[in-house]
Amino acid sequence: MSGDKPGPEPHDVPGPVAHAPRWLLPSAVAADLDPDADRAGPSGRPRRTVRDWFVDVGCFLLAVVIGLAAAHTVTGDPDVPHGLAVADQAIGALACGAVWLRRRWPLGLAVAMIPVGLISNTAGGAGLVALFTLAVHRPFRYVAWVAGVQIALLPAFFWLRPDPDLPYLAALAVTALLTSAVVGWGMFVRSKRQLVQSLRDRARRAETEAALRAEQAQRLAREAIAREMHDVLAHRLTLLSVHAGALEFRPDAPREEVARAAGVIRESAHEALQDLREIIGVLRAGDSEEAGRPQPTLAALDGLVAESRSAGAKVVLDSSVLDPVAVPASVGRTAYRIVQEGLTNARKHAPGAEVTVTVRGAAGDGLTVTVAHPAPPGPVPAVPGSGQGLIGLRERATLAGGHLEHGAQEDGGFRIRAWLPWGR
Known part of the structure; x- marks a missing residue:
């Protein structure tokens, strides 16, 4: 029927x-x-x-x-x-x-x-x-x-x-x-x-x-590790590439300059290997809190600028934050990565240009980080890059509750500007 x-x-x-x-x-x-x-x-x-x-x-x-x-x-x-x-x-x-x-x-x-x-x-x-x-x-x-x-x-x-x-x-x-x-x-x-x-x-x-939640968590973890690997290693490897290129194009450089470049290459390679070991350790442990060295905060910004200056970069740091230690760790770490990526990009795309790093803010008002440089004064050597650094920075700023913008300036330079929340 x-x-x-x-x-x-x-x-x-x-x-x-x-x-x-x-x-x-x-x-x-x-x-x-x-x-x-x-x-x-x-x-x-x-x-x-x-x-x-x-x-x-x-x-x-x-x-x-x-x-x-x-x-x-x-x-x-x-x-x-x-x-x-x-x-x-x-x-x-x-x-x-x-x-x-x-x-x-x-x-x-x-x-x-x-x-x-x-x-x-x-x-x-x-x-x-x-x-x-x-x-x-x-x-x-x-x-x-x-x-x-x-x-x-x-x-x-x-x-x-x-x-x-x-x-x-x-x-x-x-x-x-x-x-x-x-x-x-x-x-x-x-x-x-x-x-x-x-x-x-x-x-x-x-x-x-x-x-689905487990798959999404794994994907987010992979993305976070990829961003961290890019931020940590790109800075070191750019130093290696720039100084190795300088030695290649100037074989007749003074002995002191060659020795200084070789020292920077050696130190950068050592730091890159150390950072790579830490990231691999995080992957094996399955917990980002078990990294060997503590994550950088805003208080480590002076050391980052000093490292760039020792590598021959011209960097001006203008910070009005009286107590960097008081900045929340997540906000300070995001600000550190933004400055690190800005210095790395300036070293690759505007070698010899003076980079200005500006940090402003207070508890309750938020933290503003700006990295800007003018047009490069001379020819720019071809340095390979992934093209994902600025995308990763925007994602970092968004995850921290802030926002980031970047773009070319009228004088041919480039600027990165980010605002991050800093509660009372």
Whole structure:
């Protein structure tokens, strides 16, 4: 029948079962409550499990027992011809055999049992089983129609075929109560299965969301480590590239200048290796707080400027922050990285130009950091770069709760300006 399959039911449609250590997964809880969830056969229909076989055999035997009890009312009635009693029992036997089709066609079987139940007392047990199956596997509107028709036909049935042991009203009331109890029991089982299905869906959704959150956390951690590696190593490697290039293009430089450049190269290489070891240590430990050396803050800005000056850069530091130690560590570290990246870019793209570093701010007003330089005074050597430094700085400033802007100036120079929050 076309109306026999209005839609998939919780017990009929198998869902995916997660693999890996299942007892640790949220979906395992609901899957354990519904062990028949993953049992689709080659034809797409659910396979009968051991539990299903027990239930089906039990329903068949129940239909047979009730049918035999009802058959006594026919065979024990002297007013019923022998041929009619045999036909009644034969139809009841066929109805009991049809109980095995209840999972595949619950609505069709329940509808077919309405006329069968009118002409055969022995088919009464099979009719109750079919009605119970319909209540379990189909929405209430189908159950209400079928059960309503059956109860509406009860007065006519007992008027034409009265029960020899019970009065008319008593038989009518008992049968109606039994039909209602079967419907209620079936709806209870259906509600329980829907609840289990809901739990399984919520568990899968929670599991998926947890996996997405873990993936996002890993991605953010990788991005943070990549920014840190760029900020730390780009500064050192730029010093190496600039001084190595100077030695390459000026092989006749004075001995003192060659020695100073070689010292800067050696020191920068040593610092780069040390920073690389720390970053690798962070990756292995899985916790950025376990780094070997403390992270730089605003108080380390003087050392950064002094290092750049010792490497031959012209840097002017103008800071109005009286107590750099009072600046929050996260804000100071972000400001340090901004200045570091600005000095690195100036060394690559404007060698020989004077770089001005300005730091202004106070608690409650925020911290403003500016790194600016004019156009380069001479030719600029080709120094490779990733092009990701300024993008990383903007991300750092945004994560710290501030903002950053950068761009070329009218005189051909370049400026980086950032504002970072500094609460009281």
